[in-house]
Amino acid sequence: MTIHIAQQGDAAVKPCNHDYQVNCGNCRLNGICLPLALESDDIQQLDDIIQRSKPLQKNQHLYREGDHFQSVFAVRSGTLKAYKTTDDGREQVTGFYFPGEILGMDGISNNAHASSAKALETAAICEIPFVSLERLSALMPNLQRHFFQLMSREITEDQQLITLLSKNSADERVAALMLSISGRNARRKLSATQFRLPMSRVDIGNYLGLTVETVSRVFSRMQKMAVLRVDNKEIEILDPAGLRSMANLGS
Amino acid sequence: MTIHIAQQGDAAVKPCNHDYQVNCGNCRLNGICLPLALESDDIQQLDDIIQRSKPLQKNQHLYREGDHFQSVFAVRSGTLKAYKTTDDGREQVTGFYFPGEILGMDGISNNAHASSAKALETAAICEIPFVSLERLSALMPNLQRHFFQLMSREITEDQQLITLLSKNSADERVAALMLSISGRNARRKLSATQFRLPMSRVDIGNYLGLTVETVSRVFSRMQKMAVLRVDNKEIEILDPAGLRSMANLGS
DNA sequence: TGACCGCCTTGATGTGCATCAAGTTAGCAG
DNA sequence: CTGCTAACTTGATGCACATCAAGGCGGTCA
Numbered sequence: 001m002t003i004h005i006a007q008q009g010d011a012a013v014k015p016c017n018h019d020y021q022v023n024c025g026n027c028r029l030n031g032i033c034l035p036l037a038l039e040s041d042d043i044q045q046l047d048d049i050i051q052r053s054k055p056l057q058k059n060q061h062l063y064r065e066g067d068h069f070q071s072v073f074a075v076r077s078g079t080l081k082a083y084k085t086t087d088d089g090r091e092q093v094t095g096f097y098f099p100g101e102i103l104g105m106d107g108i109s110n111n112a113h114a115s116s117a118k119a120l121e122t123a124a125i126c127e128i129p130f131v132s133l134e135r136l137s138a139l140m141p142n143l144q145r146h147f148f149q150l151m152s153r154e155i156t157e158d159q160q161l162i163t164l165l166s167k168n169s170a171d172e173r174v175a176a177l178m179l180s181i182s183g184r185n186a187r188r189k190l191s192a193t194q195f196r197l198p199m200s201r202v203d204i205g206n207y208l209g210l211t212v213e214t215v216s217r218v219f220s221r222m223q224k225m226a227v228l229r230v231d232n233k234e235i236e237i238l239d240p241a242g243l244r245s246m247a248n249l250g251s
Numbered sequence: 252m253t254i255h256i257a258q259q260g261d262a263a264v265k266p267c268n269h270d271y272q273v274n275c276g277n278c279r280l281n282g283i284c285l286p287l288a289l290e291s292d293d294i295q296q297l298d299d300i301i302q303r304s305k306p307l308q309k310n311q312h313l314y315r316e317g318d319h320f321q322s323v324f325a326v327r328s329g330t331l332k333a334y335k336t337t338d339d340g341r342e343q344v345t346g347f348y349f350p351g352e353i354l355g356m357d358g359i360s361n362n363a364h365a366s367s368a369k370a371l372e373t374a375a376i377c378e379i380p381f382v383s384l385e386r387l388s389a390l391m392p393n394l395q396r397h398f399f400q401l402m403s404r405e406i407t408e409d410q411q412l413i414t415l416l417s418k419n420s421a422d423e424r425v426a427a428l429m430l431s432i433s434g435r436n437a438r439r440k441l442s443a444t445q446f447r448l449p450m451s452r453v454d455i456g457n458y459l460g461l462t463v464e465t466v467s468r469v470f471s472r473m474q475k476m477a478v479l480r481v482d483n484k485e486i487e488i489l490d491p492a493g494l495r496s497m498a499n500l501g502s
Numbered sequence: 503t504g505a506c507c508g509c510c511t512t513g514a515t516g517t518g519c520a521t522c523a524a525g526t527t528a529g530c531a532g
Numbered sequence: 533c534t535g536c537t538a539a540c541t542t543g544a545t546g547c548a549c550a551t552c553a554a555g556g557c558g559g560t561c562a
Contacts, residue, residue, distance in 0.1 A: 209417030
Protein backbone atom coordinates (compact mmCIF):
# COMPACT_ATOMS: atom_id res chain seq x y z
CA MET A 1 0.00 0.00 0.00
CA THR A 2 1.44 3.33 -1.03
CA ILE A 3 0.72 6.60 0.61
CA HIS A 4 0.18 9.54 -1.64
CA ILE A 5 2.01 12.63 -0.43
CA ALA A 6 0.81 16.11 -1.27
CA GLN A 7 2.88 17.81 -3.94
CA GLN A 8 2.98 21.03 -5.83
CA GLY A 9 0.55 20.88 -8.70
CA ASP A 10 -1.94 18.56 -7.04
CA ALA A 11 -4.34 21.40 -6.56
CA ALA A 12 -5.36 21.32 -10.19
CA VAL A 13 -6.45 17.70 -10.10
CA LYS A 14 -7.55 17.35 -6.46
CA PRO A 15 -9.54 20.15 -4.94
CA CYS A 16 -9.03 20.46 -1.26
CA ASN A 17 -5.72 18.64 -1.34
CA HIS A 18 -4.44 20.56 1.63
CA ASP A 19 -5.99 18.11 4.01
CA TYR A 20 -6.97 15.10 1.99
CA GLN A 21 -4.81 12.98 4.24
CA VAL A 22 -6.99 13.64 7.29
CA ASN A 23 -8.96 10.64 8.45
CA CYS A 24 -10.57 9.45 11.65
CA GLY A 25 -7.68 7.11 12.35
CA ASN A 26 -5.14 9.89 12.56
CA CYS A 27 -7.41 12.74 13.66
CA ARG A 28 -6.24 14.03 17.00
CA LEU A 29 -9.88 14.41 18.06
CA ASN A 30 -10.74 10.73 17.68
CA GLY A 31 -10.65 10.23 21.43
CA ILE A 32 -13.56 12.59 21.98
CA CYS A 33 -15.41 12.52 18.64
CA LEU A 34 -17.62 9.94 17.00
CA PRO A 35 -14.93 7.24 16.63
CA LEU A 36 -14.66 7.04 20.40
CA ALA A 37 -15.09 3.45 21.54
CA LEU A 38 -14.54 1.95 18.10
CA GLU A 39 -11.91 -0.62 17.10
CA SER A 40 -9.51 0.47 14.40
CA ASP A 41 -11.18 -1.78 11.80
CA ASP A 42 -14.47 -0.13 12.61
CA ILE A 43 -12.92 3.32 12.50
CA GLN A 44 -11.80 2.56 8.98
CA GLN A 45 -15.37 1.74 7.98
CA LEU A 46 -16.68 4.87 9.63
CA ASP A 47 -14.01 6.85 7.90
CA ASP A 48 -15.17 5.55 4.53
CA ILE A 49 -18.59 7.16 4.86
CA ILE A 50 -17.32 10.50 6.13
CA GLN A 51 -16.99 13.36 3.67
CA ARG A 52 -14.57 16.21 4.15
CA SER A 53 -15.13 19.25 2.02
CA LYS A 54 -13.43 22.58 1.95
CA PRO A 55 -13.55 24.66 5.12
CA LEU A 56 -16.38 27.02 5.93
CA GLN A 57 -15.46 30.67 6.05
CA LYS A 58 -16.60 32.90 8.90
CA ASN A 59 -20.35 33.57 8.74
CA GLN A 60 -20.97 30.87 6.13
CA HIS A 61 -23.84 28.52 6.85
CA LEU A 62 -23.38 24.80 7.25
CA TYR A 63 -27.13 24.35 6.94
CA ARG A 64 -30.23 26.41 7.43
CA GLU A 65 -33.44 25.84 9.32
CA GLY A 66 -35.78 23.93 7.04
CA ASP A 67 -33.07 22.48 4.80
CA HIS A 68 -33.54 18.85 3.87
CA PHE A 69 -31.76 16.74 6.45
CA GLN A 70 -29.14 14.39 5.07
CA SER A 71 -26.15 14.41 7.39
CA VAL A 72 -24.91 15.15 10.82
CA PHE A 73 -21.62 17.00 11.14
CA ALA A 74 -18.51 16.85 13.29
CA VAL A 75 -16.44 19.94 13.90
CA ARG A 76 -12.77 19.36 13.09
CA SER A 77 -11.61 22.92 13.71
CA GLY A 78 -13.19 26.29 14.34
CA THR A 79 -16.48 26.99 16.09
CA LEU A 80 -20.09 27.10 14.98
CA LYS A 81 -23.27 28.41 16.47
CA ALA A 82 -26.68 26.83 16.03
CA TYR A 83 -29.71 29.06 16.16
CA LYS A 84 -33.40 29.20 15.41
CA THR A 85 -35.22 32.18 14.00
CA THR A 86 -38.54 32.97 15.65
CA ASP A 87 -41.37 34.00 13.37
CA ASP A 88 -41.05 37.61 14.49
CA GLY A 89 -37.52 37.57 13.15
CA ARG A 90 -35.53 37.30 16.35
CA GLU A 91 -32.75 34.80 16.79
CA GLN A 92 -32.34 32.23 19.52
CA VAL A 93 -28.88 30.71 19.76
CA THR A 94 -29.32 27.11 20.86
CA GLY A 95 -25.71 26.04 21.10
CA PHE A 96 -22.06 26.53 20.32
CA TYR A 97 -20.08 23.69 18.79
CA PHE A 98 -16.35 23.19 19.28
CA PRO A 99 -13.93 20.73 17.65
CA GLY A 100 -14.84 17.13 18.34
CA GLU A 101 -18.52 17.94 18.84
CA ILE A 102 -21.41 16.74 16.69
CA LEU A 103 -24.22 18.92 15.43
CA GLY A 104 -27.27 18.55 13.23
CA MET A 105 -29.01 15.83 15.21
CA ASP A 106 -32.12 17.96 15.65
CA GLY A 107 -32.85 17.38 11.97
CA ILE A 108 -33.48 13.65 12.31
CA SER A 109 -37.01 13.86 13.66
CA ASN A 110 -38.56 15.63 10.67
CA ASN A 111 -36.00 15.03 7.97
CA ALA A 112 -35.42 18.77 8.00
CA HIS A 113 -32.99 20.82 10.02
CA ALA A 114 -34.74 22.40 12.99
CA SER A 115 -32.09 25.08 13.34
CA SER A 116 -29.44 26.87 11.31
CA ALA A 117 -25.71 26.49 11.82
CA LYS A 118 -23.13 29.06 10.87
CA ALA A 119 -19.39 29.34 11.33
CA LEU A 120 -18.16 31.86 13.89
CA GLU A 121 -14.68 31.58 12.37
CA THR A 122 -13.10 29.49 9.64
CA ALA A 123 -14.12 25.92 10.36
CA ALA A 124 -13.30 22.48 9.00
CA ILE A 125 -16.18 20.05 9.08
CA CYS A 126 -16.65 16.30 8.68
CA GLU A 127 -19.96 15.40 7.11
CA ILE A 128 -21.53 12.10 8.12
CA PRO A 129 -24.38 11.05 5.82
CA PHE A 130 -27.13 9.83 8.07
CA VAL A 131 -28.34 6.86 6.03
CA SER A 132 -24.80 5.50 6.00
CA LEU A 133 -24.52 6.09 9.70
CA GLU A 134 -27.75 4.22 10.27
CA ARG A 135 -26.58 1.30 8.15
CA LEU A 136 -23.27 1.17 9.97
CA SER A 137 -24.94 1.52 13.36
CA ALA A 138 -27.00 -1.58 12.70
CA LEU A 139 -23.76 -3.49 12.08
CA MET A 140 -21.65 -2.00 14.83
CA PRO A 141 -23.30 -2.11 18.26
CA ASN A 142 -20.64 0.17 19.72
CA LEU A 143 -21.34 2.83 17.16
CA GLN A 144 -25.08 2.57 17.66
CA ARG A 145 -24.62 2.85 21.39
CA HIS A 146 -22.29 5.79 21.05
CA PHE A 147 -24.62 7.67 18.78
CA PHE A 148 -27.53 7.09 21.14
CA GLN A 149 -25.32 8.46 23.87
CA LEU A 150 -24.42 11.52 21.85
CA MET A 151 -28.06 12.33 21.27
CA SER A 152 -28.82 11.72 24.90
CA ARG A 153 -26.03 14.08 25.89
CA GLU A 154 -27.52 16.75 23.66
CA ILE A 155 -30.78 16.28 25.56
CA THR A 156 -29.18 16.57 28.98
CA GLU A 157 -27.22 19.63 27.91
CA ASP A 158 -30.37 21.29 26.64
CA GLN A 159 -31.99 20.50 29.97
CA GLN A 160 -29.07 22.14 31.74
CA LEU A 161 -29.62 25.23 29.67
CA ILE A 162 -33.33 25.16 30.42
CA THR A 163 -32.58 25.11 34.12
CA LEU A 164 -30.03 27.87 33.72
CA LEU A 165 -32.46 30.10 31.86
CA SER A 166 -35.30 29.47 34.20
CA LYS A 167 -33.60 29.59 37.58
CA ASN A 168 -30.29 31.44 37.42
CA SER A 169 -29.28 35.08 37.54
CA ALA A 170 -27.29 36.86 34.86
CA ASP A 171 -24.06 36.37 36.83
CA GLU A 172 -24.71 32.68 37.23
CA ARG A 173 -25.50 32.20 33.55
CA VAL A 174 -22.37 33.87 32.31
CA ALA A 175 -20.25 32.05 34.88
CA ALA A 176 -21.75 28.74 33.80
CA LEU A 177 -20.97 29.43 30.15
CA MET A 178 -17.37 30.32 30.93
CA LEU A 179 -17.02 27.10 32.89
CA SER A 180 -18.57 25.12 30.08
CA ILE A 181 -16.15 26.54 27.53
CA SER A 182 -13.27 26.02 29.92
CA GLY A 183 -14.22 22.38 30.40
CA ARG A 184 -14.61 21.75 26.70
CA ASN A 185 -11.17 23.25 26.11
CA ALA A 186 -9.71 20.96 28.73
CA ARG A 187 -11.24 17.96 26.97
CA ARG A 188 -9.27 18.98 23.89
CA LYS A 189 -6.08 19.38 25.93
CA LEU A 190 -6.18 23.15 25.65
CA SER A 191 -5.89 25.60 28.48
CA ALA A 192 -8.84 25.58 30.84
CA THR A 193 -7.96 29.01 32.16
CA GLN A 194 -7.01 31.04 29.09
CA PHE A 195 -8.90 31.14 25.85
CA ARG A 196 -10.36 33.34 23.18
CA LEU A 197 -14.13 33.54 22.91
CA PRO A 198 -15.11 32.77 19.34
CA MET A 199 -18.53 34.35 19.71
CA SER A 200 -19.67 37.94 20.13
CA ARG A 201 -21.31 39.41 23.22
CA VAL A 202 -24.54 39.47 21.25
CA ASP A 203 -24.33 35.73 20.69
CA ILE A 204 -23.53 35.10 24.33
CA GLY A 205 -26.44 37.22 25.43
CA ASN A 206 -28.73 35.60 22.95
CA TYR A 207 -27.72 32.12 24.07
CA LEU A 208 -28.14 32.98 27.75
CA GLY A 209 -31.35 34.94 27.40
CA LEU A 210 -29.71 38.27 28.26
CA THR A 211 -29.02 41.53 26.45
CA VAL A 212 -25.56 42.56 25.28
CA GLU A 213 -25.42 45.27 27.92
CA THR A 214 -26.07 42.82 30.71
CA VAL A 215 -23.39 40.44 29.47
CA SER A 216 -20.95 43.29 29.26
CA ARG A 217 -21.79 44.44 32.78
CA VAL A 218 -21.37 40.94 34.16
CA PHE A 219 -17.92 40.68 32.59
CA SER A 220 -16.97 44.03 34.10
CA ARG A 221 -18.22 42.95 37.49
CA MET A 222 -16.31 39.67 37.34
CA GLN A 223 -13.20 41.54 36.34
CA LYS A 224 -13.63 43.90 39.26
CA MET A 225 -13.99 40.92 41.55
CA ALA A 226 -10.79 39.46 40.11
CA VAL A 227 -12.55 36.27 39.08
CA LEU A 228 -11.90 36.85 35.38
CA ARG A 229 -9.52 38.91 33.32
CA VAL A 230 -11.38 40.11 30.24
CA ASP A 231 -9.64 41.73 27.33
CA ASN A 232 -12.21 41.96 24.57
CA LYS A 233 -12.55 38.29 23.53
CA GLU A 234 -9.54 37.05 25.46
CA ILE A 235 -10.56 35.48 28.72
CA GLU A 236 -8.44 34.40 31.61
CA ILE A 237 -10.00 32.65 34.56
CA LEU A 238 -8.16 33.99 37.57
CA ASP A 239 -10.20 32.28 40.26
CA PRO A 240 -11.76 29.02 39.07
CA ALA A 241 -13.20 28.21 42.48
CA GLY A 242 -14.75 31.65 42.70
CA LEU A 243 -16.20 31.23 39.25
CA ARG A 244 -17.68 27.88 40.16
CA SER A 245 -19.30 29.28 43.26
CA MET A 246 -20.64 32.17 41.19
CA ALA A 247 -22.13 29.71 38.73
CA ASN A 248 -23.89 28.07 41.64
CA LEU A 249 -24.40 24.76 39.85
CA GLY A 250 -22.56 22.40 42.14
CA SER A 251 -21.99 19.63 39.65
CA MET B 252 -54.59 -19.95 18.27
CA THR B 253 -56.62 -19.45 21.42
CA ILE B 254 -57.11 -16.24 23.20
CA HIS B 255 -57.06 -16.31 26.95
CA ILE B 256 -59.85 -14.28 28.47
CA ALA B 257 -59.55 -12.81 31.94
CA GLN B 258 -61.60 -14.67 34.53
CA GLN B 259 -62.40 -14.54 38.17
CA GLY B 260 -59.65 -16.21 40.16
CA ASP B 261 -56.77 -15.34 37.88
CA ALA B 262 -55.48 -12.86 40.39
CA ALA B 263 -54.09 -15.56 42.63
CA VAL B 264 -51.79 -16.95 39.97
CA LYS B 265 -51.10 -13.87 37.88
CA PRO B 266 -50.33 -10.63 39.65
CA CYS B 267 -51.42 -7.64 37.70
CA ASN B 268 -54.01 -9.66 35.80
CA HIS B 269 -56.24 -6.66 35.38
CA ASP B 270 -54.40 -5.66 32.24
CA TYR B 271 -52.20 -8.60 31.35
CA GLN B 272 -53.87 -8.75 27.99
CA VAL B 273 -52.57 -5.34 26.94
CA ASN B 274 -49.93 -5.51 24.24
CA CYS B 275 -48.55 -3.22 21.59
CA GLY B 276 -50.63 -4.91 18.91
CA ASN B 277 -53.93 -4.01 20.50
CA CYS B 278 -52.90 -0.87 22.36
CA ARG B 279 -54.92 2.07 21.12
CA LEU B 280 -51.80 4.23 21.31
CA ASN B 281 -49.76 2.18 18.85
CA GLY B 282 -50.27 4.76 16.14
CA ILE B 283 -48.37 7.40 18.08
CA CYS B 284 -46.12 5.38 20.38
CA LEU B 285 -42.97 3.39 19.79
CA PRO B 286 -44.56 0.74 17.51
CA LEU B 287 -45.32 3.46 14.97
CA ALA B 288 -43.94 2.44 11.58
CA LEU B 289 -43.44 -1.20 12.48
CA GLU B 290 -44.92 -4.21 10.71
CA SER B 291 -47.09 -6.44 12.84
CA ASP B 292 -44.41 -9.16 13.00
CA ASP B 293 -41.99 -6.58 14.29
CA ILE B 294 -44.52 -5.23 16.74
CA GLN B 295 -44.79 -8.72 18.17
CA GLN B 296 -41.04 -8.82 18.75
CA LEU B 297 -41.07 -5.39 20.31
CA ASP B 298 -43.93 -6.48 22.49
CA ASP B 299 -41.90 -9.41 23.75
CA ILE B 300 -39.28 -7.17 25.33
CA ILE B 301 -41.72 -4.74 26.91
CA GLN B 302 -42.55 -5.14 30.58
CA ARG B 303 -45.81 -3.96 32.08
CA SER B 304 -45.91 -3.70 35.82
CA LYS B 305 -48.56 -2.45 38.17
CA PRO B 306 -49.59 1.18 37.80
CA LEU B 307 -47.83 4.03 39.55
CA GLN B 308 -49.87 5.86 42.13
CA LYS B 309 -49.97 9.62 42.25
CA ASN B 310 -46.65 11.08 43.46
CA GLN B 311 -44.81 7.77 43.09
CA HIS B 312 -41.49 7.92 41.30
CA LEU B 313 -40.80 6.00 38.12
CA TYR B 314 -37.10 6.71 38.55
CA ARG B 315 -34.92 9.22 40.33
CA GLU B 316 -32.04 11.37 39.23
CA GLY B 317 -28.88 9.32 39.53
CA ASP B 318 -30.61 5.92 39.40
CA HIS B 319 -28.86 3.35 37.27
CA PHE B 320 -30.26 3.58 33.76
CA GLN B 321 -31.76 0.37 32.42
CA SER B 322 -34.90 1.22 30.52
CA VAL B 323 -36.85 3.87 28.75
CA PHE B 324 -40.56 4.10 29.46
CA ALA B 325 -43.74 4.67 27.50
CA VAL B 326 -46.76 6.20 29.18
CA ARG B 327 -49.88 4.11 28.65
CA SER B 328 -52.20 6.17 30.81
CA GLY B 329 -51.91 9.05 33.25
CA THR B 330 -49.33 11.82 33.22
CA LEU B 331 -45.80 12.17 34.56
CA LYS B 332 -43.50 15.05 35.14
CA ALA B 333 -39.73 14.92 34.75
CA TYR B 334 -37.62 17.23 36.86
CA LYS B 335 -34.11 17.89 38.01
CA THR B 336 -33.12 19.05 41.45
CA THR B 337 -30.51 21.80 41.54
CA ASP B 338 -27.83 21.54 44.18
CA ASP B 339 -29.46 24.30 46.20
CA GLY B 340 -32.54 22.14 46.47
CA ARG B 341 -34.82 23.80 43.97
CA GLU B 342 -36.69 21.88 41.33
CA GLN B 343 -36.69 22.42 37.59
CA VAL B 344 -39.48 20.65 35.74
CA THR B 345 -38.10 19.62 32.36
CA GLY B 346 -41.16 18.07 30.83
CA PHE B 347 -44.62 16.58 31.12
CA TYR B 348 -45.34 13.19 29.58
CA PHE B 349 -48.73 12.11 28.31
CA PRO B 350 -49.96 8.71 27.05
CA GLY B 351 -48.06 7.52 24.00
CA GLU B 352 -44.96 9.53 24.90
CA ILE B 353 -41.55 8.14 25.77
CA LEU B 354 -39.41 9.27 28.68
CA GLY B 355 -36.09 8.36 30.23
CA MET B 356 -33.90 8.92 27.18
CA ASP B 357 -31.76 11.43 29.03
CA GLY B 358 -30.31 8.54 31.01
CA ILE B 359 -28.57 6.92 28.04
CA SER B 360 -25.55 9.19 27.92
CA ASN B 361 -24.21 8.38 31.37
CA ASN B 362 -25.98 5.16 32.18
CA ALA B 363 -27.72 7.07 34.93
CA HIS B 364 -30.96 8.99 34.88
CA ALA B 365 -30.31 12.70 34.52
CA SER B 366 -33.69 13.62 35.93
CA SER B 367 -36.42 12.20 38.14
CA ALA B 368 -39.87 11.20 36.95
CA LYS B 369 -42.97 11.08 39.10
CA ALA B 370 -46.61 10.40 38.44
CA LEU B 371 -48.97 13.38 38.58
CA GLU B 372 -51.88 10.97 38.77
CA THR B 373 -52.27 7.20 38.62
CA ALA B 374 -50.30 6.08 35.59
CA ALA B 375 -49.76 2.86 33.67
CA ILE B 376 -46.30 2.48 32.22
CA CYS B 377 -44.60 0.23 29.67
CA GLU B 378 -40.97 -0.43 30.48
CA ILE B 379 -38.61 -1.00 27.57
CA PRO B 380 -35.25 -2.42 28.65
CA PHE B 381 -32.65 -0.49 26.75
CA VAL B 382 -30.25 -3.33 25.93
CA SER B 383 -33.11 -5.25 24.35
CA LEU B 384 -34.14 -2.17 22.46
CA GLU B 385 -30.61 -1.74 21.17
CA ARG B 386 -30.44 -5.36 20.07
CA LEU B 387 -33.79 -5.11 18.33
CA SER B 388 -32.87 -1.80 16.73
CA ALA B 389 -29.84 -3.35 15.10
CA LEU B 390 -32.16 -5.92 13.51
CA MET B 391 -35.03 -3.64 12.60
CA PRO B 392 -34.00 -0.56 10.65
CA ASN B 393 -37.42 1.00 11.06
CA LEU B 394 -37.21 0.72 14.81
CA GLN B 395 -33.72 2.16 14.89
CA ARG B 396 -34.82 5.04 12.72
CA HIS B 397 -37.89 5.67 14.80
CA PHE B 398 -35.95 5.72 18.03
CA PHE B 399 -33.42 8.13 16.57
CA GLN B 400 -36.35 10.30 15.57
CA LEU B 401 -37.87 10.15 19.03
CA MET B 402 -34.63 11.32 20.59
CA SER B 403 -34.29 14.01 17.98
CA ARG B 404 -37.80 15.19 18.75
CA GLU B 405 -36.92 15.43 22.41
CA ILE B 406 -34.02 17.68 21.37
CA THR B 407 -36.14 19.96 19.22
CA GLU B 408 -38.77 20.20 21.94
CA ASP B 409 -36.17 21.16 24.49
CA GLN B 410 -34.92 23.81 22.08
CA GLN B 411 -38.46 25.15 21.76
CA LEU B 412 -38.61 25.45 25.51
CA ILE B 413 -35.22 27.17 25.58
CA THR B 414 -36.48 29.75 23.12
CA LEU B 415 -39.68 30.16 25.09
CA LEU B 416 -37.83 30.75 28.34
CA SER B 417 -35.35 33.10 26.85
CA LYS B 418 -37.52 35.22 24.59
CA ASN B 419 -41.15 35.07 25.59
CA SER B 420 -43.28 36.85 28.16
CA ALA B 421 -45.28 35.15 30.87
CA ASP B 422 -48.45 35.36 28.77
CA GLU B 423 -46.73 33.83 25.78
CA ARG B 424 -45.27 31.00 27.81
CA VAL B 425 -48.55 29.98 29.37
CA ALA B 426 -50.35 30.28 26.05
CA ALA B 427 -47.72 28.07 24.40
CA LEU B 428 -48.10 25.40 27.07
CA MET B 429 -51.88 25.37 26.71
CA LEU B 430 -51.49 24.97 22.96
CA SER B 431 -48.97 22.19 23.43
CA ILE B 432 -51.29 20.26 25.72
CA SER B 433 -54.18 20.90 23.38
CA GLY B 434 -52.20 19.53 20.43
CA ARG B 435 -51.08 16.47 22.30
CA ASN B 436 -54.66 15.77 23.28
CA ALA B 437 -55.71 16.04 19.66
CA ARG B 438 -53.06 13.50 18.71
CA ARG B 439 -54.74 11.10 21.09
CA LYS B 440 -58.17 11.86 19.63
CA LEU B 441 -59.24 13.77 22.70
CA SER B 442 -60.73 17.22 22.78
CA ALA B 443 -58.31 19.95 21.77
CA THR B 444 -60.43 22.60 23.45
CA GLN B 445 -61.50 21.07 26.75
CA PHE B 446 -59.27 19.23 29.15
CA ARG B 447 -58.19 18.85 32.72
CA LEU B 448 -54.69 19.95 33.62
CA PRO B 449 -52.98 17.09 35.40
CA MET B 450 -50.32 19.33 36.94
CA SER B 451 -50.48 22.01 39.61
CA ARG B 452 -49.89 25.72 39.11
CA VAL B 453 -46.58 25.27 40.87
CA ASP B 454 -45.48 22.70 38.31
CA ILE B 455 -46.60 24.90 35.44
CA GLY B 456 -44.71 27.86 36.83
CA ASN B 457 -41.67 25.77 37.50
CA TYR B 458 -41.69 24.38 33.97
CA LEU B 459 -42.15 27.81 32.41
CA GLY B 460 -39.71 29.65 34.65
CA LEU B 461 -42.45 31.62 36.42
CA THR B 462 -43.85 31.82 39.93
CA VAL B 463 -47.23 30.41 40.91
CA GLU B 464 -48.60 33.88 41.35
CA THR B 465 -47.67 34.90 37.84
CA VAL B 466 -49.24 31.77 36.35
CA SER B 467 -52.39 32.42 38.29
CA ARG B 468 -52.51 36.04 37.13
CA VAL B 469 -52.00 35.02 33.50
CA PHE B 470 -54.91 32.58 33.75
CA SER B 471 -57.10 35.30 35.24
CA ARG B 472 -56.11 37.70 32.49
CA MET B 473 -56.83 35.16 29.76
CA GLN B 474 -60.18 34.45 31.33
CA LYS B 475 -60.97 38.16 31.41
CA MET B 476 -60.03 38.39 27.74
CA ALA B 477 -62.35 35.44 27.01
CA VAL B 478 -59.52 33.41 25.48
CA LEU B 479 -59.75 30.69 28.10
CA ARG B 480 -62.30 29.50 30.59
CA VAL B 481 -60.48 28.38 33.71
CA ASP B 482 -62.17 26.49 36.48
CA ASN B 483 -59.42 25.31 38.75
CA LYS B 484 -57.79 22.56 36.66
CA GLU B 485 -60.49 22.42 34.05
CA ILE B 486 -59.54 24.39 30.96
CA GLU B 487 -61.64 25.35 27.99
CA ILE B 488 -60.07 27.12 25.08
CA LEU B 489 -62.68 29.61 23.95
CA ASP B 490 -60.65 31.37 21.30
CA PRO B 491 -57.98 29.13 19.76
CA ALA B 492 -56.88 31.76 17.27
CA GLY B 493 -56.56 34.34 20.00
CA LEU B 494 -54.56 31.90 22.08
CA ARG B 495 -52.23 31.22 19.16
CA SER B 496 -51.64 34.88 18.58
CA MET B 497 -50.99 35.33 22.29
CA ALA B 498 -48.43 32.54 22.16
CA ASN B 499 -46.72 34.44 19.40
CA LEU B 500 -44.94 31.38 18.04
CA GLY B 501 -46.27 31.19 14.52
CA SER B 502 -45.45 27.56 13.83
C1' DT C 503 -3.92 59.73 7.94
C1' DG C 504 -8.71 60.08 8.74
C1' DA C 505 -13.32 58.42 8.41
C1' DC C 506 -16.33 54.87 8.87
C1' DC C 507 -18.44 50.87 11.06
C1' DG C 508 -19.11 47.01 13.99
C1' DC C 509 -18.55 45.75 18.56
C1' DC C 510 -18.27 46.72 23.15
C1' DT C 511 -18.84 49.48 27.51
C1' DT C 512 -21.07 52.49 30.79
C1' DG C 513 -24.79 55.26 32.71
C1' DA C 514 -29.83 56.67 33.47
C1' DT C 515 -34.37 55.24 33.45
C1' DG C 516 -38.28 52.02 33.03
C1' DT C 517 -40.88 47.68 33.60
C1' DG C 518 -42.30 42.78 33.98
C1' DC C 519 -42.19 39.63 37.03
C1' DA C 520 -40.66 38.12 41.82
C1' DT C 521 -41.53 38.60 46.43
C1' DC C 522 -44.21 39.40 50.37
C1' DA C 523 -48.63 39.20 52.44
C1' DA C 524 -53.33 38.09 53.12
C1' DG C 525 -57.23 36.04 51.89
C1' DT C 526 -60.32 32.36 49.32
C1' DT C 527 -61.54 27.81 47.68
C1' DA C 528 -61.33 22.75 47.17
C1' DG C 529 -60.61 18.35 49.04
C1' DC C 530 -60.74 15.42 52.84
C1' DA C 531 -60.94 13.30 57.58
C1' DG C 532 -63.56 12.94 61.41
C1' DC D 533 -71.58 19.33 59.43
C1' DT D 534 -66.68 21.20 61.21
C1' DG D 535 -62.00 21.80 61.02
C1' DC D 536 -57.73 21.19 58.65
C1' DT D 537 -54.49 21.57 54.90
C1' DA D 538 -52.91 22.17 50.26
C1' DA D 539 -53.70 24.71 46.28
C1' DC D 540 -55.01 28.75 44.28
C1' DT D 541 -56.03 33.84 43.81
C1' DT D 542 -55.39 38.74 44.40
C1' DG D 543 -53.10 42.95 45.88
C1' DA D 544 -48.92 45.91 47.28
C1' DT D 545 -44.17 46.57 46.86
C1' DG D 546 -39.37 45.83 45.21
C1' DC D 547 -35.72 44.58 42.21
C1' DA D 548 -32.99 42.49 38.38
C1' DC D 549 -32.60 43.10 34.07
C1' DA D 550 -34.35 45.47 29.69
C1' DT D 551 -34.39 49.57 27.29
C1' DC D 552 -32.72 53.90 25.84
C1' DA D 553 -28.80 56.79 25.09
C1' DA D 554 -24.13 58.13 24.48
C1' DG D 555 -19.47 57.36 23.98
C1' DG D 556 -14.97 54.43 23.42
C1' DC D 557 -12.15 51.21 20.95
C1' DG D 558 -10.25 48.46 17.20
C1' DG D 559 -10.16 47.15 12.48
C1' DT D 560 -10.36 48.38 7.64
C1' DC D 561 -10.48 50.90 3.46
C1' DA D 562 -9.58 55.00 0.72
